[in-house]
Amino acid sequence: MKGVVLSLAPHVQIVDITHDIPPQDIAAATFALETAIPHFPPGCIHVAIVDPGVGTDRAGLIIETAHGLLVGPDNGIFTTLIPWEGQFRAFRLDQPRFWRPEVSRTFHGRDIFAPVAGHLARGVAPAEMGSPVTQIVRLTWPLPEYGASEVRGSVIHVDRFGNLITNLRPQDLPGLTHLTEFIVRETSTVGLQTHYQAGNGLLALVGSSGRIELAVPGGNAARTLGVGVGTTVRVRSTADAKPPKQAHEAERQGGTL
Amino acid sequence: MKGVVLSLAPHVQIVDITHDIPPQDIAAATFALETAIPHFPPGCIHVAIVDPGVGTDRAGLIIETAHGLLVGPDNGIFTTLIPWEGQFRAFRLDQPRFWRPEVSRTFHGRDIFAPVAGHLARGVAPAEMGSPVTQIVRLTWPLPEYGASEVRGSVIHVDRFGNLITNLRPQDLPGLTHLTEFIVRETSTVGLQTHYQAGNGLLALVGSSGRIELAVPGGNAARTLGVGVGTTVRVRSTADAKPPKQAHEAERQGGTL
Amino acid sequence: MKGVVLSLAPHVQIVDITHDIPPQDIAAATFALETAIPHFPPGCIHVAIVDPGVGTDRAGLIIETAHGLLVGPDNGIFTTLIPWEGQFRAFRLDQPRFWRPEVSRTFHGRDIFAPVAGHLARGVAPAEMGSPVTQIVRLTWPLPEYGASEVRGSVIHVDRFGNLITNLRPQDLPGLTHLTEFIVRETSTVGLQTHYQAGNGLLALVGSSGRIELAVPGGNAARTLGVGVGTTVRVRSTADAKPPKQAHEAERQGGTL
Numbered sequence: 001m002k003g004v005v006l007s008l009a010p011h012v013q014i015v016d017i018t019h020d021i022p023p024q025d026i027a028a029a030t031f032a033l034e035t036a037i038p039h040f041p042p043g044c045i046h047v048a049i050v051d052p053g054v055g056t057d058r059a060g061l062i063i064e065t066a067h068g069l070l071v072g073p074d075n076g077i078f079t080t081l082i083p084w085e086g087q088f089r090a091f092r093l094d095q096p097r098f099w100r101p102e103v104s105r106t107f108h109g110r111d112i113f114a115p116v117a118g119h120l121a122r123g124v125a126p127a128e129m130g131s132p133v134t135q136i137v138r139l140t141w142p143l144p145e146y147g148a149s150e151v152r153g154s155v156i157h158v159d160r161f162g163n164l165i166t167n168l169r170p171q172d173l174p175g176l177t178h179l180t181e182f183i184v185r186e187t188s189t190v191g192l193q194t195h196y197q198a199g200n201g202l203l204a205l206v207g208s209s210g211r212i213e214l215a216v217p218g219g220n221a222a223r224t225l226g227v228g229v230g231t232t233v234r235v236r237s238t239a240d241a242k243p244p245k246q247a248h249e250a251e252r253q254g255g256t257l
Numbered sequence: 258m259k260g261v262v263l264s265l266a267p268h269v270q271i272v273d274i275t276h277d278i279p280p281q282d283i284a285a286a287t288f289a290l291e292t293a294i295p296h297f298p299p300g301c302i303h304v305a306i307v308d309p310g311v312g313t314d315r316a317g318l319i320i321e322t323a324h325g326l327l328v329g330p331d332n333g334i335f336t337t338l339i340p341w342e343g344q345f346r347a348f349r350l351d352q353p354r355f356w357r358p359e360v361s362r363t364f365h366g367r368d369i370f371a372p373v374a375g376h377l378a379r380g381v382a383p384a385e386m387g388s389p390v391t392q393i394v395r396l397t398w399p400l401p402e403y404g405a406s407e408v409r410g411s412v413i414h415v416d417r418f419g420n421l422i423t424n425l426r427p428q429d430l431p432g433l434t435h436l437t438e439f440i441v442r443e444t445s446t447v448g449l450q451t452h453y454q455a456g457n458g459l460l461a462l463v464g465s466s467g468r469i470e471l472a473v474p475g476g477n478a479a480r481t482l483g484v485g486v487g488t489t490v491r492v493r494s495t496a497d498a499k500p501p502k503q504a505h506e507a508e509r510q511g512g513t514l
Numbered sequence: 515m516k517g518v519v520l521s522l523a524p525h526v527q528i529v530d531i532t533h534d535i536p537p538q539d540i541a542a543a544t545f546a547l548e549t550a551i552p553h554f555p556p557g558c559i560h561v562a563i564v565d566p567g568v569g570t571d572r573a574g575l576i577i578e579t580a581h582g583l584l585v586g587p588d589n590g591i592f593t594t595l596i597p598w599e600g601q602f603r604a605f606r607l608d609q610p611r612f613w614r615p616e617v618s619r620t621f622h623g624r625d626i627f628a629p630v631a632g633h634l635a636r637g638v639a640p641a642e643m644g645s646p647v648t649q650i651v652r653l654t655w656p657l658p659e660y661g662a663s664e665v666r667g668s669v670i671h672v673d674r675f676g677n678l679i680t681n682l683r684p685q686d687l688p689g690l691t692h693l694t695e696f697i698v699r700e701t702s703t704v705g706l707q708t709h710y711q712a713g714n715g716l717l718a719l720v721g722s723s724g725r726i727e728l729a730v731p732g733g734n735a736a737r738t739l740g741v742g743v744g745t746t747v748r749v750r751s752t753a754d755a756k757p758p759k760q761a762h763e764a765e766r767q768g769g770t771l
Contacts, residue, residue, distance in 0.1 A: 004296050006301075015520070015528060016273065023417065023419075039518050039624065040520060041517070041520055044517075052454065055454065104464075110465060160537065161537045196566065218538055259529050263558075273530065281732055309711065361722045368722075
């Protein structure tokens with residue numbers, strides 16, 4: 001893909017964002033793009049290919065956003081970078097003259113998306129390479145569930161440090177105080193800390209992506225707790241909380257249950 | 258190596274192709290280079306160092322090809338990029354004045370090949386840095402074996418998705434039809450599909466490198482089948498095929514054997 | 515981080531050195547920087563972030579050295595690139611107007627160090643962005659211990675080939691000869707070899723970093739011996755050496771002990 005881009009636009013600088021997206025994991029790519037792309041200069045062209053549907057009739061897109069031009073499959077990979085209707089313009093790629101002459105059905109990254117990115121870098125307008133569309137595929141993060149006594153969130157990403165990034169942001173938790181308890185399986189932590197070295201065992205904090213994450217500083221929360229993407233994170237006030245099973249063994253022995 | 262190149266030629270753009278070649282695996286590097294380098298602009302300088310023989314008397318080379326200038330050890334790493342005699346020019350590196358003043362015997366990438374690439378980028382001619390040679394080391398992929406009732410190929414590469422890339426191309430299988438069966442161990446698939454999501458279990462298709470590969474879409478064929486580089490892939494017409502052991506258990510129980 | 519740098523200084527070329535530092539492993543980063551940075555042109559800006567103390571009161575630094583400008587946390591990550599007092603100038607970052615407007619307490623790489631690097635690339639002087647300091651945190655490699663009959667070193671790094679890089683350099687071993695024995699656990703090798711393919715089993719050589727390393731060519735010394743960072747390496751003359759337990763079993767049975 002880099003060679004194809006440079007063949008068309010030798011002057012561009014290619015910047016790698018990550019080499020560590022697990023195969024076929026569109027959600028992991030979405031999270032990586034959400035954390036990285038808003039920090040790039042607005043004129044950049046961002047190409048992202050996690051594309052299990054390559055060769056099917058899934059569309060290819062150029063999307064114009066405030067974050068620059070996005071190029072990739074229409075499978076939701078750019079979901080969190082795209083605002084609501086009216087605030088972006090999308091084009092379904094349908095002009096093969098901007099693609100490689102022979103297009104495989106297994107590697108559109110090389111055969112369609114890289115050439116399209118190269119032509120964008122040369123100044124070709126998106127509208128020349130595709131037809132406007134208003135409907136695009138969006139992924140949905142699971143939404144927090146609000147119960148009578150607790151909020152149930154879930155882990156949407158595990159980073160390379162093993163930190164558990166959740167679908168919860170502080171604004172999702174109106175009653176959030178230093179007494180709020182975060183429970184994963186049978187382990188819990190109370191209150192939000194400000195930084196990783198604020199504690200030793202499991203702690204909760206607002207990570208650099210703006211989302212609440214659970215971490216074991218100097219360790220690996222995912223491995224320590226044996227959890228991953230999809231795991232439920234329960235949030236409740238410690239005022240009316242029943243102690244979780246293991247973390248408060250001493251209390252339970254004392255008969256409070 | 259990047260620092261050494263930039264010290265000599267600060268204007269070049271360095272592009273990483275891969276960081277994932279297993280230690281000492283020249284064949285894996287050869288495959289990565291075969292799939293990437295032909296897509297770069299012809300004026301590029303390609304440096305590749307997988308070099309278990311560093312410090313022995315194996316030569317270092319500059320090779321002029323239609324794909325640009327190749328720089329690295331003479332151990333076959335560029336095999337599939339080099340056409341037959343008369344269509345390339347190779348130079349054995351023997352002019353230490355173009356190397357780092359102190360050359361280690363454990364890291365010629367930094368001490369010889371990176372400086373040579375830097376000088377090439379500055380415009381020094383290959384012939385100034387080495388003497389012409391006509392014989393270079395070539396790796397040989399195993400060739401398909403043609404038997405009375407089947408063709409036997411083998412897996413030459415496993416990519417990061419676990420797809421099994423073989424030494425077979427469609428032109429190697431003259432009788433290839435939608436009834437052709439591909440057998441790995443005791444699992445098989447019939448016919449070539451056009452893209453990954455054309456099936457659920459094991460399928461065969463022509464991959465983006467032009468070679469026939471076996472894949473488990475959304476899964477990992479290498480792990481699922483417990484196979485890897487060197488595994489035999491048998492190809493035969495289903496007309497005269499005996500069913501493999503597990504895939505056709507029902508038939509066999511029905512007494513067709 | 516790359517996006518933040520390019521937003522401030524679109525003209526810079528960003529070069530990745532490594533993506534493989536284990537989480538929180540400052541010593542591994544120090545070793546990677548020691549081997550790479552001296553080979554870059556002197557005008558470069560080097561940013562390195564392995565930062566378990568992010569969000570605490572650990573300082574952030576710009577350090578001016580002969581190797582260029584170094585930017586990162588004051589946790590010893592640049593230790594081996596910094597000569598003794600008087601030969602470098604360091605500035606503790608304390609001018610938030612050069613940082614991102616909102617500074618997280620979990621990702622100073624993006625919020626402080628990348629913007630500072632971007633401003634350096636635009637020509638802002640280090641002294642504008644921080645106050646001079648003379649004391650900075652330094653890591654100490656364990657020093658070789660000199661005993662009556664042997665020198666005890668230790669493994670300070672394991673590279674991706676499994677080679678064991680030690681804190682010993684030839685100049686640390688005044689009596690070094692072709693009879694000197696290097697012992698790891700119960701395996702040993704005699705003499706320094708010049709290159710990897712000089713032997714089959716465990717061998718010792720001076721690696722490209724100038725340090726003595728132990729390698730199993732074509733294999734992985736760390737895995738073969740079951741050792742890692744911190745393992746003791748004993749060095750002694752074979753003249754007065756007692757044979758290690760397994761390597762000289764035959765001799766011992768013959769009664770030489």
